[in-house]
Amino acid sequence: MSEAKLREEIARFARSLFERGLTPGSSGNISVRLDDGGWLVTPTNASLGFLDPARISRLDADGRLVGGDAPTKEIPLHAALYETRGSARAIVHLHSTHSVAVSMLPEIDANNVLPPLTAYSVMRVGRTALVPYYRPGDPAVADAIRGLAGRYSAVLLANHGPVVAGDTLEAAVYATEELEETAKLHLLTRGLNPRLLSPAQVRDLVAHFKLEPWPEGEHGHDHDH
Structure with a gap:
């Protein structure tokens, strides 16, 4: 896809996310990695609802601004995820309400934030890690992402929001939306002892769709239904 087309796609997806209330005000950011490494x-400070494709920032392979407006301050976050997720070609970071709410819960497992509630949460998102709170734009968040060693395509920043990588922009957007819906389901069913996908059902999804493994013991309730 040409750079001009990618600019249009970023603006189109960004506006859709904004208009559905998935990231308010001037929050959130999106990046796409180009074939030349830039x-x-x-x-x-740009609203995702009103992006001008021509003013989207263009960085070279060394992260230097070579065109467009000044980029988001979350560049270290994106850079660390690209560095450790070799397959990543796009990253979406939002301040979506339910995902942020889940990131604040005291009982969540930092290595596996959300249980396997639905097939699509396993298929599109997989396991999600929690990264401790850092000031937005703090370069230290990059070290925290690197510490995950590329094992996760979806990460929740505590008291901040989700960061999701995909092999295409479309895949990253859809996975971020699925994460938000799963977080919403988790909050709606919290304390109600919901019936989760069993380990056998998760293994079946992993095998059938050739997904990254979901380690045993991290599936939730081990029962069939």
Whole structure:
């Protein structure tokens, strides 16, 4: 896909996310990695609902701005995820309400934030890690992401929001939306002892769709239904 088309796609997806209330105000950012190693990334203090494709930031392979407006301050976050997730070609970071709410819960497992509630949460998102709170734009968050060693395509930043990588922009957007819906389901069913997918059902999804393994003992309730 040409760079001009990618710029249009970023603006189109970003507006859709904004208009559905998935990231308010000027929050959230999106990046796409280009074939030459550079990136397209949404500008700082820009609303995802009103992006001008021509003003989207263009960075070279060394992260230097070579065109467009100044980029989001979350560049270290994106860079660390690209560095450790070799297959990643796009990253979406939102401040979506339910995902942020889950990131604040005291009982969540930092290595596996959300249980396997639905097939699509396993298929599109997989396991989600929790990264401790850092000031937005703090370069230290990059070290925390690197510490995950590329094992996760979806990460929740505590008291901040989700960061999701995909092999295409479309895949990253859809996975981020699925994460938000799973977080919403988790909050709706919290304390109600919901029936989760069993380990056998998760293994079946992993095998059938050739997904990254979901380690045994991290599936939730081991029962059939």
